[in-house]
Amino acid sequence: SYVLTQPPSVSVAPGKTARITCEGDNIGSKSVHWYQQKPGQAPVLVIYYDTDRPSGIPERLSGSNSGNTATLTISRVEAGDAADFYCQVWVSSSSDHPVFGGGTKLTVL
Amino acid sequence: QVQLQESGPGLVKSSETLSLTCAVSGGSVRSGSYYWTWIRQPPGKGLEWIAYIYYKGITNYNPSLKSRVAISVDTSQNQFSLKLSSVTAADTAVYYCARGDSGGGDFQHWGQGTLVTVSS
Numbered sequence: 001s002y003v004l005t006q007p008p009s010v011s012v013a014p015g016k017t018a019r020i021t022c023e024g025d026n027i028g029s030k031s032v033h034w035y036q037q038k039p040g041q042a043p044v045l046v047i048y049y050d051t052d053r054p055s056g057i058p059e060r061l062s063g064s065n066s067g068n069t070a071t072l073t074i075s076r077v078e079a080g081d082a083a084d085f086y087c088q089v090w091v092s093s094s095s096d097h098p099v100f101g102g103g104t105k106l107t108v109l
Numbered sequence: 110q111v112q113l114q115e116s117g118p119g120l121v122k123s124s125e126t127l128s129l130t131c132a133v134s135g136g137s138v139r140s141g142s143y144y145w146t147w148i149r150q151p152p153g154k155g156l157e158w159i160a161y162i163y164y165k166g167i168t169n170y171n172p173s174l175k176s177r178v179a180i181s182v183d184t185s186q187n188q189f190s191l192k193l194s195s196v197t198a199a200d201t202a203v204y205y206c207a208r209g210d211s212g213g214g215d216f217q218h219w220g221q222g223t224l225v226t227v228s229s
Contacts, residue, residue: 033215035156042205042222043156048215086156090214095169098146098214100156 002091004101011107012077020104022070022087030089032070034063037084037103046085047072074106082108111136113206113220121200123229127193131206131220138182138189141165144209145182145189146216149202157202161209162189196227 005023012018022032032050035043045054047063050070060075074081087101117129131145138145141164149157160170160180170178174193182189193200204225208218 031213031215033213035216042219043216044219045215045217048217049213054217088156088215096214097161097169097171098158098209098216100158103155 002089002093002099004087004089004099006085006087006101006104008102009105009107011109012074013109014077014079016077018074018077018081018106020072020074020085020087020106022072022101023068024070024089025068027068027070027089028066030065030091032063032065033088034072035086035088037086038082043086077108079108082106111208111218113208113218115204115206115220115223117204117223117225119224120226120228121196123197123227124195127191127196127200127225127227129191129204129206129223129225130188131190132186132188133208134187136208137184138187139184142211144211144214145180146207146209147180147191148205148207148216150205150222151199151202159193159204160191163211198227198229201225201227 034047036046037043050065051063062073084103086103112134114132121127144161146161147159162180177194179192203222205222206220207216
C-alpha cells in the first residue's frame with residue numbers, strides 16, 4: 001500500500017517561513033493536495049494539484065512536488081496559521097482510492 | 110455553493126451497526142464528476158478514507174474495513190449513506206462526508222463532521 005510520511009510537528013516563529021514535507025515513493029508523479037484543519041473543524045483544502053490555491057486561500061501558502069517529496073510552504077507565518085496539515089494523493093492500484101498523510105501539527109511560537 | 114451535512118446517531122453500542130447519512134445541497138449526487146466519500150478521524154488522530162460511491166453506483170472500500178462497510182446513494186433525496194457493522198471502540202471517530210473531484214482527486218467540499226462514539 002502507498003504510504004505518505006509527514007513530520008509530526010513543525011514549529012516556526014511569527015513572520016518566518018514554515019515548510020511541511022510529505023514523502024512518498026515517486027510522489028512527484030502524482031497530484032498532491034493539502035488540507036488545513038483547525039481544532040473542532042473540518043479540513044479545508046488549501047493547495048490542490050501540487051501548487052494551485054482555491055479561492056480565498058492567501059498567496060502566502062504555496063506548494064511544490066518533485067521526486068519523493070512534496071512540500072507545503074507558508075511564508076510570513078501568522079498566529080492564525082497554527083493548525084494540523086495533511087497531504088493527500090489519489091492512488092491507482094487494484095482500485096483507485098485516496099491516501100492521506102499522518103498529519104503535521106504547525107505550532108507558531 | 111455545494112454543502113454537505115452529516116446526520117445520524119452520536120452513540121452506537123458495541124457490535125451494532127453505525128448508520129450515517131450525508132445530505133447534499135447545491136449539487137447533485139447524480140453527477141459523474143465526483144466521488145461521494147466518507148472519511149473518519151479518531152480522536153487525536155489523522156484522517157482515514159472509508160469508502161466512496163461514484164458514477165452509476167460504482168463503489169470502493171478501504172480494504173481494512175471492506176468486510177463491514179456499505180455505501181449507498183439515494184438520488185431521490187440527493188444524499189448518500191454509510192453503514193458500518195459490528196462496531197467496536199476503535200470505530201469511535203468524527204465521521205466526515207466529502208465530495209472528491211474525479212479529475213484530480215482533491216476534496217474541496219466537506220461536511221462539518223459528526224462524532225460517533227461506540228459504547229460498551
